[in-house]
Amino acid sequence: MNDFDGIAPEEANLVRKVRERVIDTIGKNMDLYGITSSIGHLYGYMYFSNDPMTLDDLSQSMGMSKTSMSTGVRTLLDLKMIDKVWGKGSRKDLYEVTPDWHQNFTDFFSIKWRKAVEANMNALSKSLKEIEAIRTEQAAGNEKLSELLAIDEAKIVEALNYYKWLLRFIETLESGRIYDIVPKE
Template sequence: MPNNRQTPTDHERYEETIEKYIQVIAKNMNLYGMTTSVGRLYGILYFSDEPMTLDDMRDELEMSKTSMSTGVRALSDMKMVETTFKRGIRKDLYRSEEDWYKSFTSLFGNRWRHHTETNIEETNETITELIKIRERNSDQTLQAKIDRDLERLRYAKGYYEWLMTFIQVVESGEIFDYIPKNSAETKYEDN
């Protein structure tokens, strides 16, 4: 006789399957400079049907409230988590940003912009210093070496300027004109 009720085994298999995928999300966060615990936090929020408080997250992940708060702040700064409100609940509630395209463009832009701007500054400072050394030195061997290095640095600067343009294309959303998003209609459909 067929049993139409969900068996505990199916429930356990469901939990294991979701947990396995949350681990994938956690590992992928390393690509963006985030710890796996912050990645797990995002995964828990992503699969939660309801917004969660810091206490809910702490209970789910068995982490300290301070760690939860730090993780939520990092995710919030990257626009991957947002605060929400529910009538009758005084504690802050959090939910994941489910638009991964939006999260990626924000995260990519923030991370890469900072590093690229720093690289441009360092390149400019190095070029300026090498030009000063070259101008006050009459050693032709040293001058020739500086000239070669200045060429390399100008090439690097050109690359970083190109990278800044690319970052702007990502941040502005223009990237989707070149590489369209997959259809939003299939967001939660089985593949």
């Protein structure tokens, strides 16, 4: 079914123009978060779809290749911004937008930040072990090296404390406690 069935062409064009402006804005905003604007446009297009869509539907409607649609859909699935849904009588995968923008924001940043925090904390922890090894094996009697290691160690511990705080922030997002601090409108 077409959203515009039963609507005069002039009015349908006005609505399309409004939607296209919003879709373009979504595309530009997604670009700010490291997501290509074309994937942002895909999300925006799906946002205005009132029914789940297949890759073929998306490809045809947006005038993009099925491969591009598949990549975009996979990205949006990974970010939990869309869901794969079941459709009675359909053998193809159907996708629809997760319409809760608050949850989309939470999922997007939680996924990205958690991945970065874990990688950074692993690198910092490894560096602390290496500093300890250098201290044990080579710094004995070398006051200058010991001072340098102590300074570096303090900086790394400070960075680790930041990442521990960031993990608590991520948990505040994921648990929904953020809305106790900054309520939804």
